[in-house]
Amino acid sequence: xxxxxxxxxxxxxxxxxxxxxxxxxxxxxxxxxxxxxxxxxxxxxxxxxxxxxxxxxxxxxxxxxxxxxxxxxxxxxxxxxxxxxxxxxxxxxxxxxxxxxxxxxxxxx
Amino acid sequence: xxxxxxxxxxxxxxxxxxxxxxxxxxxxxxxxxxxxxxxxxxxxxxxxxxxxxxxxxxxxxxxxxxxxxxxxxxxxxxxxxxxxxxxxxxxxxxxxxxxxxxxxxxxxxxxxx
Numbered sequence: 303x304x305x306x307x308x309x310x311x312x313x314x315x316x317x318x319x320x321x322x323x324x325x326x327x328x329x330x331x332x333x334x335x336x337x338x339x340x341x342x343x344x345x346x347x348x349x350x351x352x353x354x355x356x357x358x359x360x361x362x363x364x365x366x367x368x369x370x371x372x373x374x375x376x377x378x379x380x381x382x383x384x385x386x387x388x389x390x391x392x393x394x395x396x397x398x399x400x401x402x403x404x405x406x407x408x409x410x411x
Numbered sequence: 412x413x414x415x416x417x418x419x420x421x422x423x424x425x426x427x428x429x430x431x432x433x434x435x436x437x438x439x440x441x442x443x444x445x446x447x448x449x450x451x452x453x454x455x456x457x458x459x460x461x462x463x464x465x466x467x468x469x470x471x472x473x474x475x476x477x478x479x480x481x482x483x484x485x486x487x488x489x490x491x492x493x494x495x496x497x498x499x500x501x502x503x504x505x506x507x508x509x510x511x512x513x514x515x516x517x518x519x520x521x522x523x524x
Contacts, residue, residue: 306453333510343500343518350512388453397442397509398470401453 304329304393308402315379316410323374323405325389333392334365335399336374340385348374348387379409413438415505416485417516424493424523432488432519436505443486444513445471445478448500459509460486493523 305328315321325334336348349356349363351372356363360380365372376383386406390399416435424430436443441461446454456470460480471478475493480486490497500520504513 333512335512337515343520345502345515345518347512347514390454392510397444397459397506398456398467399444399446399454399504399513401455403453 304331304391304400306389306391306400306402308387308389308405310405311403312406312408314408314410317379317381319379319409320375320377321379321407323376323387323389323407325372325374325391325402327370327372327389327391329370329393331367331370331391331393333399334372335390336363336372337388337390338383338385339388339404345388376407379407381409381411383407384409415503415514415516417501417503417519419519420517422519422521424521426494426523427492430490430493430497430521432490432501432503432521433485434488434503434505434516435485436503437514440505440507440514442506442509443480444504444506445486445488446502446504446515448502448518450499454502457488490521493521495523497521498523 307326338346353367360377362375386404388404390401445457448454458478459467475491500518502518504515506513
């Protein structure tokens with residue numbers, strides 16, 4: 303089955319810093335989503351981005367489907383950005399989302 | 412427009428008891444998915460349902476676990492005779508179509524003591 307790898311596994315930054323999180327996948331996908339799981343365990347939809355580029359405030363994401371990777375950019379980090387960021391992909395007509403192991407982000411004040 | 416609603420948020424059960432987890436999808440969504448998350452891991456697919464039908468339960472353990480999505484009411488994930496290894500966060504998601512954006516509920520954290 304498809305493999306989803308996220309990097310880095312852990313990231314510690316000072317407030318105000320920028321960061322780039324990466325998601326590599328081993329096969330073609332027709333669905334790719336980025337999620338933020340906050341310290342209370344809630345899953346928040348960030349982007350639905352099987353291809354192309356999207357921006358939402360301080361966050362943006364780019365998926366290059368032909369090269370099988372997606373990037374999540376966080377600018378001017380705030381302490382509320384702390385948590386785990388997950389990439390999840392769907393393949394062909396398979397509706398299941400296959401999840402990466404996540405990037406644990408800690409923003410220090 | 413209310414999001415995906417799960418209840419209870421937290422559930423404690425003794426070994427051997429039954430756990431019932433409920434999920435109401437977003438309005439207009441007829442596709443429901445259940446996922447399980449163990450500590451420090453990503454989510455793992457369990458089951459995919461549409462109204463009154465189980466479409467794919469390949470991720471669900473063969474014994475003790477069952478799911479339904481009746482014509483009326485929420486989707487239910489039932490775990491019979493719970494064991495300590497069932498302790499996890501169980502998330503429900505819904506979407507308007509099988510390969511469209513899925514939205515997740517807040518999860519039910521099951522603790523088996």
